[in-house]
Amino acid sequence: MQWFAPGPVEEGSVKADIDLRVGGRYRISFNAKGTYNEVGGVYREVVPNQRLVFSWAWHSTPERESLVTISMKPEGGGTLLTFLHEQFADATARDNHERGWMDLFAKLEIYLA
Numbered sequence: 001m002q003w004f005a006p007g008p009v010e011e012g013s014v015k016a017d018i019d020l021r022v023g024g025r026y027r028i029s030f031n032a033k034g035t036y037n038e039v040g041g042v043y044r045e046v047v048p049n050q051r052l053v054f055s056w057a058w059h060s061t062p063e064r065e066s067l068v069t070i071s072m073k074p075e076g077g078g079t080l081l082t083f084l085h086e087q088f089a090d091a092t093a094r095d096n097h098e099r100g101w102m103d104l105f106a107k108l109e110i111y112l113a
Contacts, residue, residue, distance in 0.1 A: 003107040005030040005037075006100035022046055026054065041065070056085070064089040066097075 005014050005028075013031035020026070020043060027040040041055035050072060057065040066089075071082040085101065088094040 003111040004028065004104060005032070005107075006103035007032060019043075020046060041068075061089075064093065066093070 002014075004016070010031040014028070015030070016026070016028045018024075018026045022043055022045065024043045025040060026043065027038060029036065029038040031037070038059035039056060040059070041057055043052070043054045044067075045051055045053035052068075052070045054068050055065050056068050057063075066085060066087045069084040069086075072079050074080075083101070083105075085097055088097065
């Protein structure tokens with residue numbers, strides 16, 4: 001919750017409800033630029049310290065579900081994270097998500113430094 005939101009978010013507004021198991025649901029919400037945002041989905045694959053696969057849909061467009069796959073493996077003194085977000089409704093959704101994920105990963109890099 002300290003880094004998982006794209007761009008500037010209102011202090012203290014990030015909330016997460018997570019049931020991390022295959023078939024479990026998650027919901028993440030935050031306020032940004034005066035707007036409430038909420039995304040959620042279902043975990044499809046959970047392999048601790050290796051792989052996480054889950055559906056992804058914004059509360060405002062639940063019919064536009066996409067798929068996120070995160071793979072992790074030890075590399076050197078750290079972890080190689082491979083991230084794939086696919087099955088977008090259109091190119092605009094893909095491009096918007098790419099910008100959001102880049103913001104989020106920049107925050108993660110700062111958080112881990």
